[in-house]
Amino acid sequence: MIPEILSFGDKGFGDELLRGVQFTLLIAASAYIIGICIGLVGSAAKLYGGPVSRGVGATYTTIVRSVPELVLILILYFAGTRGINSLLGLVGVGPVEVNGTLAAILVLGVVQGAYHTEVFRAAIQSVPVGQIEAGKAYGMGGLQIFRRITGPAMLPNAIPGLSNLWLVVIKDTALVAVVGNVELLSTTASAAAFTKRYMLFYLTTALIYLSITLISNYFIGRLETRYRRGQTRLA
Amino acid sequence: MTFKKLLMAAAAALAISATSAKADLVFATDTSAYPPFTSQNAAGQFEGWEFDLMNAVCAEMNEKCTMIPIAWDGIIPALLEKKMDGIFGSMSITDKRKEQIDFSDMYYNSASVIIGAKTGDMDFSPEHLSGKVIGVQGATIHQNYIDKYYVSKGATAKAYQKQDEANADLAAGRVDYLMADGVALQAYLASDEGKACCELKGAVADDKEILGYGVGVGLRKEDTALKDKINAAIKAVAAKGVFEELNKKYGLEGLMIVPPKG
Amino acid sequence: MNWTWFVEYLPLLGKGLWLTIQLLVLSMVFGLILAVPVGLVQVTGPRWLGAIAKAYCTVMRGTPLLVQLWLLYFGLGSVFAAYPEIRQSAFWPILREGYFYAVLAFTLNEAGYGGEIMRGGFLSVPKGELEAARAFGMSPWQVLHRVWLPRAFRNVLPTLAGETVLMLKATPLAATVTVLDIFGVILRVRQNTYLTYEPLFTAAVLYIGLTFLITYAFGHLEKQIPSRR
Numbered sequence: 001m002i003p004e005i006l007s008f009g010d011k012g013f014g015d016e017l018l019r020g021v022q023f024t025l026l027i028a029a030s031a032y033i034i035g036i037c038i039g040l041v042g043s044a045a046k047l048y049g050g051p052v053s054r055g056v057g058a059t060y061t062t063i064v065r066s067v068p069e070l071v072l073i074l075i076l077y078f079a080g081t082r083g084i085n086s087l088l089g090l091v092g093v094g095p096v097e098v099n100g101t102l103a104a105i106l107v108l109g110v111v112q113g114a115y116h117t118e119v120f121r122a123a124i125q126s127v128p129v130g131q132i133e134a135g136k137a138y139g140m141g142g143l144q145i146f147r148r149i150t151g152p153a154m155l156p157n158a159i160p161g162l163s164n165l166w167l168v169v170i171k172d173t174a175l176v177a178v179v180g181n182v183e184l185l186s187t188t189a190s191a192a193a194f195t196k197r198y199m200l201f202y203l204t205t206a207l208i209y210l211s212i213t214l215i216s217n218y219f220i221g222r223l224e225t226r227y228r229r230g231q232t233r234l235a
Numbered sequence: 236m237t238f239k240k241l242l243m244a245a246a247a248a249l250a251i252s253a254t255s256a257k258a259d260l261v262f263a264t265d266t267s268a269y270p271p272f273t274s275q276n277a278a279g280q281f282e283g284w285e286f287d288l289m290n291a292v293c294a295e296m297n298e299k300c301t302m303i304p305i306a307w308d309g310i311i312p313a314l315l316e317k318k319m320d321g322i323f324g325s326m327s328i329t330d331k332r333k334e335q336i337d338f339s340d341m342y343y344n345s346a347s348v349i350i351g352a353k354t355g356d357m358d359f360s361p362e363h364l365s366g367k368v369i370g371v372q373g374a375t376i377h378q379n380y381i382d383k384y385y386v387s388k389g390a391t392a393k394a395y396q397k398q399d400e401a402n403a404d405l406a407a408g409r410v411d412y413l414m415a416d417g418v419a420l421q422a423y424l425a426s427d428e429g430k431a432c433c434e435l436k437g438a439v440a441d442d443k444e445i446l447g448y449g450v451g452v453g454l455r456k457e458d459t460a461l462k463d464k465i466n467a468a469i470k471a472v473a474a475k476g477v478f479e480e481l482n483k484k485y486g487l488e489g490l491m492i493v494p495p496k497g
Numbered sequence: 498m499n500w501t502w503f504v505e506y507l508p509l510l511g512k513g514l515w516l517t518i519q520l521l522v523l524s525m526v527f528g529l530i531l532a533v534p535v536g537l538v539q540v541t542g543p544r545w546l547g548a549i550a551k552a553y554c555t556v557m558r559g560t561p562l563l564v565q566l567w568l569l570y571f572g573l574g575s576v577f578a579a580y581p582e583i584r585q586s587a588f589w590p591i592l593r594e595g596y597f598y599a600v601l602a603f604t605l606n607e608a609g610y611g612g613e614i615m616r617g618g619f620l621s622v623p624k625g626e627l628e629a630a631r632a633f634g635m636s637p638w639q640v641l642h643r644v645w646l647p648r649a650f651r652n653v654l655p656t657l658a659g660e661t662v663l664m665l666k667a668t669p670l671a672a673t674v675t676v677l678d679i680f681g682v683i684l685r686v687r688q689n690t691y692l693t694y695e696p697l698f699t700a701a702v703l704y705i706g707l708t709f710l711i712t713y714a715f716g717h718l719e720k721q722i723p724s725r726r
Contacts, residue, residue, distance in 0.1 A: 016279050066708040067701045068666040070680065074309075075697045081316045100303070100318075167559075174561035178396075178673060180266040180306035185564060190275055193268050193399035196428055198575040202568035206560045213559035308684060312693045335691045368593075374688035393675050394685065400571070407574035408584045409593045428578065 013191040013201075020187035021208060027104050027176070027183060028169045034109025035165065039116020046121055057117065064114035069175055076107040077179055104176040104183075112169055119161030123154035156227045163220040170212055184208065259299045260461075262289055262452070263313065264324030266304040267372070267397030270422045271485045272325050273302070284485045288342065289323045291477050295468035308374040308396060311335055314453055320461065322453030325416065327376045329447040337456045339465040343478075344449030344492040346438040347377060350405070350420050351412040359412065359436040365389035370401040370410035377414045379445050406432045414439065418490050449492065469494060502690050503699070506682065513682035514703060516596075520668045520678060521707075523600050525661055528607025529615075533646065535608055536615025550612060557609020563670050566602040570595060570674045595674035603671075607664060614656050618649035651722045658715035662708050669700075679703050 042060065045053040064072065080103055127150055135145040177186035184205060192201040264285070268274035272285040281302050293300035302323065305313050314322055314336060321339075328338045349359045349369075361384050369385055371378040373394040381392045393410050395401040398419065405413045406428045413420065417438060423429040439446075454462050472478070478493040535554065539547040557565075577583050577592070591597045622645055630640040669680035677685070679700055686696040 019279065063701070063705070066662070066705045068669045068680070068704055070669040071683075071697055071700050071704065075694070075701070078312060078316055078693045081318060085317070171561040174563045177563070178306065179309065180304050182304075185561070185567075186266065189567070190266070190268060192571065193397070193403070194274065194276075196403070196575065198403070199568075199572040202564060202572050206564050206568060209561060209564060210556060210559045214555075308688045311691050312687075373684065378688075395675060396673060403571060403574055403578070406578035408577055408581065409574065432578065432581075
């Protein structure tokens with residue numbers, strides 16, 4: 001049923017596409033995690049920081065959300081390597097050649113970070129102030145309040161935004177194909193060009209992305225049900 | 236205090252994970268398939284005349300080499316950013332490029348040609364092609380040539396990121412002509428799609444300033460030691476007759492100018 | 498910083514800016530026109546039509562726009578290669594150009610996202626207003642174009658502003674199919690000058706400028722909506 005050209009093994013491109021999917025998921029997951037880390041720091045900076053932190057946070061999110069991802073990817077791709085090399089230079093290690101996949105992960109992570117900042121900021125702000133005041137009344141320190149009150153309370157509110165960003169990062173990995181990174185779309189493009197079977201490969205790839213999205217949606221749905229347990233259901 | 240240590244540890248981890256074994260040489264070529272010089276087969280491995288030559292040269296230098304794909308229009312900036320050690324992707328040696336990077340000695344030269352639909356005639360002079368659409372790959376000598384001689388006479392140039400995209404559009408009829416390297420286009424005309432749609436119109440008049448002095452390995456200007464090693468290896472490989480073998484293997488005899496055996 | 502190229506490429510950049518604006522406006526307008534039935538049919542039914550619309554939205558939102566664009570451009574391109582007769586048809590001048598495929602892909606994609614937005618918009622109009630309209634004896638079509646659609650549209654205007662910005666950020670993808678929009682021109686500048694940062698920063702500034710324009714325009718539109726707060 002599967003055409004020979006898509007099969008696994010030497011003659012078919014099936015294992016190539018599978019490898020592409022692995023790269024896509026690797027880049028997406030890593031960038032997503034980096035985005036979350038940056039998002040937590042960024043939202044804290046925008047909510048609790050002084051004027052400088054807030055200014056930096058605001059500039060960061062505004063620029064990343066106004067400039068097209070493709071332009072950002074190109075800028076960060078080149079600036080990123082230079083940045084890492086100078087960082088390593090500070091520590092005393094010589095300039096390195098940054099692996100393409102790592103570069104893609106870092107770039108997409110920085111882009112994701114701006115969006116995560118906004119998601120967490122909105123979620124944290126939705127936590128009733130009274131609960132935080134109660135924590136302070138009990139004598140809890142800042143980090144304790146976050147760990148015990150703000151964190152668990154804001155998580156259900158953040159999940160819709162976070163799940164949307166997961167879907168976004170999967171689709172954004174396709175963009176790094178334009179800079180030549182190895183992932184699903186670039187693999188598809190070379191396979192299609194090699195075999196001249198453009199329709200077949202692009203349709204197959206679209207189906208693969210769709211499957212990833214649908215499977216993700218299923219698990220996100222279950223995650224949301226679990227984290228919203230105990231909360232009053234919206235009418 | 237601990238934060239700084241954390242930063243250093245992170246940077247070190249980054250460095251270790253980022254570099255594939257530092258002793259290897261990494262060469263880059265275009266992401267587009269460019270047969271018969273470089274292309275990736277169904278197993279994802281590189282193959283082709285240029286890939287075989289790279290391996291021969293590296294064996295001569297006693298180095299382990301890998302080839303990675305990098306988008307052509309960013310390949311020179313990538314080299315300058317030290318993403319790889321050299322460009323082994325049929326990059327022509329031109330004075331303009333020499334302002335940014337250095338090149339090894341020439342390892343092949345071939346004519347640049349124009350191909351077009353079989354339904355058209357054989358005249359490919361700039362005046363005759365006025366009003367037609369000519370496809371080229373971006374950031375190539377062919378793009379510069381078309382801009383200088385054909386666009387000025389009224390033709391429209393369409394630039395593609397990859398050569399195989401340009402080929403596909405010629406077959407689809409979205410462009411009327413293509414200009415690119417003769418050997419690469421000959422490989423395309425030999426394919427089923429190429430045979431069905433198109434034919435060779437002819438080789439363009441030479442212009443050394445635009446079309447350059449043959450193809451060489453692109454290197455950073457400061458890597459003079461690497462350049463000497465590669466040049467020596469190319470000479471040694473030529474003396475062993477490797478070029479003749481490769482030309483025979485890929486059916487390119489008579490089409491290529493290669494370094495002399497002597 | 499090397500800016501010597503800027504003056505030379507200014508006319509080309511101007512044309513690129515105009516192309517980007519065209520791509521944005523055309524895909525938003527046609528996309529939203531398509532989005533209205535896609536969203537409406539999910540609310541009113543019939544069930545099977547609504548299911549098709551939902552599937553359409555899921556596919557459009559579940560696959561990357563770049564894949565959709567390349568599928569249309571290269572996929573249809575290979576069809577044209579197989580049937581040379583198409584080149585004689587009257588549509589050929591349009592089908593030749595990457596511009597057509599960019600607008601088509603962006604429009605279809607926007608219809609998918611817009612469909613979801615309009616569905617929410619139609620659901621958000623208070624039932625009472627629709628019932629009142631029907632009580633006046635308006636036909637379903639009159640209810641739609643006099644009450645339901647305008648109210649739904651105004652309710653989702655802020656979301657549409659965000660959507661327009663997102664579409665603007667998607668327009669650079671057109672450069673991958675030979676369209677010389679802002680990004681296409683910047684790529685050409687990069688290729689000819691080997692500069693990396695200056696052209697990209699110029700592009701970033703242009704896009705930020707356009708984003709501010711869009712946000713301002715929509716803010717102006719939103720102020721026009723009468724709402725008692």
